[in-house]
Amino acid sequence: IHDDYQKTADWLTSHTKHRPKVAIICGSGLGMLADSLKCQDAFAYSDIPGFPQSTVQGHAGRLVFGELKGKTCVCMQGRFHMYEGHSLCKTTFPVRVFKLLGVETLIVTNAAGSLADGFHPGDIMIIKDHVNFPGLVGLNPLSGPNDDKFGPRFPAMSDCYDKGLRCLAMDIAKQQGVAGFMQEGVYAMVGGPNFETIAEARLLHRLGVDAVGMSTAPEVVVAAHCGLRVFGLSLITNKVVKSYEDSESVNHEGVLEVGRLRSQAVQQLVTELISRMEINNNIVKNAD
Ligand SMILES: O=P(O)(O)O[C@H]1O[C@H](CO)[C@@H](O)[C@H]1O
């Protein structure tokens, strides 16, 4: 299996001169993060040996290499979800390819519905921790024989969202004047593709979940397993309906619309974070 990741990494290395240290996974409606990369080399997923295909609207299906503020990055314009029918191994395939390419830091973004009372559509939540619901019942990308070349059989997950990067992102948000819609909280992954029932929403709320979506946790588990430093952002695109009296309901078009609305703020925050993070070692530069 290691060979499959290596083959894809070798193909990419022979098709681009970029050697990224940072990888970004763009969530629903957040694909524009890739647009600001300079000196781009872009590949359709369908042209990359071993890569799965994106099937969801708002996920373009392109891997983009380039420079952002002098740092070399690779950006997934479109991710893979379990509900598309991919195995969890396939949904997280690119993360191990990034590791083999020399990536040290993974930035994950997603669109999510909020459960926390003080959260509103348009808020940006720094992910402090996650609840991996599929993982709790054994749907885990690390299931099966462990590949010791990537990491240990029983990896710790108690510190998978890097504290230094979380603090730095909050400082940057204050400096950019967007602290008013920044939050920090717990993301839960559910399987989807249906949105939550009211009873499910109430359950998640009572369990202390701040935002819910259908992705991210498997990618972060695989990244933490192979020693990548992780930073995660959820764009709150809707409130999850928790009341039987509420006549509103969520839809994917609305999710994408909020993505477009906040695209610039997310882009500015991620760009500045990358610009200020120390590459090549694990020390994060403090805000000025
Ligand atoms: O998690 P991302 O890919 O941002 O997408 C989120 O938005 C879609 C639902 O609108 C789901 O796929 C959910 O997971």
Ligand code: HPA
């Ligand atoms: O309300 C939601 N629930 C699950 N996934 C989501 N992705 C965007 N919004 C939501």
